Amino acid sequence: MRHLADQIQTMKDFGFKVTHQRLVVLDYLQRSKEHPCVEKIYNDLKERYPTLSLATIYNTLEMLEKTGLVKDIGAPEERRRFDGIMTEHSHFFCTKCGKIEDLVISDKGHLMEAARNNGRSVDRLRLDFFGLCKDCQVEEKTVQES
Amino acid sequence: MRHLADQIQTMKDFGFKVTHQRLVVLDYLQRSKEHPCVEKIYNDLKERYPTLSLATIYNTLEMLEKTGLVKDIGAPEERRRFDGIMTEHSHFFCTKCGKIEDLVISDKGHLMEAARNNGRSVDRLRLDFFGLCKDCQVEEKTVQES
DNA sequence: CTCGTTGCAAAGAGTTTGCAGGCAA
DNA sequence: TTGCCTGCAAACTCTTTGCAACGAG
Numbered sequence A, B: 001m002r003h004l005a006d007q008i009q010t011m012k013d014f015g016f017k018v019t020h021q022r023l024v025v026l027d028y029l030q031r032s033k034e035h036p037c038v039e040k041i042y043n044d045l046k047e048r049y050p051t052l053s054l055a056t057i058y059n060t061l062e063m064l065e066k067t068g069l070v071k072d073i074g075a076p077e078e079r080r081r082f083d084g085i086m087t088e089h090s091h092f093f094c095t096k097c098g099k100i101e102d103l104v105i106s107d108k109g110h111l112m113e114a115a116r117n118n119g120r121s122v123d124r125l126r127l128d129f130f131g132l133c134k135d136c137q138v139e140e141k142t143v144q145e146s
Numbered sequence C: 001c002t003c004g005t006t007g008c009a010a011a012g013a014g015t016t017t018g019c020a021g022g023c024a025a
Numbered sequence D: 001t002t003g004c005c006t007g008c009a010a011a012c013t014c015t016t017t018g019c020a021a022c023g024a025g
Helices: A004-013 A020-030 A037-048 A052-068 A110-113 A134-145 B004-011 B020-032 B038-047 B056-067 B110-113 B135-143
Strands: A071-075 A081-083 A092-093 A099-105 A121-132 B070-075 B081-083 B090-094 B100-104 B121-130
Touching: A020 A037, A020 A052, A037 A052, A037 B081, A052 A071, A052 B004, A110 A121, A121 A134, A121 B110, B004 B020, B020 B038, B020 B056, B038 B056, B056 B070, B110 B121, B121 B135
Parallel strands: A092 A121, B090 B121
Antiparallel strands: A071 B081, A081 B070, A092 A099, A121 B121, B090 B100
């Protein structure tokens, strides 16, 4: 666990101002163990800080994500997408051009197994990769060299 | 690849009617390799089937998902959720009670490695598990026994 | 003092719903 | 023929934006 001073410094390093609201949201998320949604964060904090606005929660979350102090889990980077190919495969998302490529990863058994303890049953696994696809990777290198 | 007759039978087995629109959307998704979003499906099909409505695309996708003929990828089951704990971990989503549990999975290196070919660079991986948590698992068993 | 940030309300994007007419079984 | 399904438009939910006032640096 990092200290408050570090977190404040991180915000400053990114050029963000350190406001009361931002510290409140950050503190809330670091104490919470239930991976709250925006509405929950808003409602819970609203009790103690009645003037806090929903837009500020959104702004703050975006800022906290950019500084790496908070993570957005399970949410898509974009809108819903559909796949009509039902053979088992994972997906690779190019973070630059947005392309989605299919990827066959074998040997997922041990992952399932690792999750299957504490009385849990696991029947599905989502394995997504993010990075640069071949084309964007090449482009990136070209830009660096020039 | 399954045959059309099988797919039609699947729809019937689930008690759904086999309509022209449903077959058109299914065929489109099975031919597409780009994991299209709803809007893309709609726009592409609209050219050939001008009376097709957006609501029908949504209805059809929901129905196709239920029958397992099509998959919704990368999209969350629900709204965005946030995590203020930044130590490396994966998530387990209970499909019954909605709870999200943290899960530490070691040895993800070989997964990254497996994706890193064809000139791709991979800098992030999302590994989510879905199933029943301990509590819901116990409850399930109790119901079966009674 | 300055400019990034807040709070509020209104707008936007994506998705869902209500309903009358249409069509698969 | 029957009831599920379609198309259309309106409603809804979640998120973003515009703007005047505020406050951190």
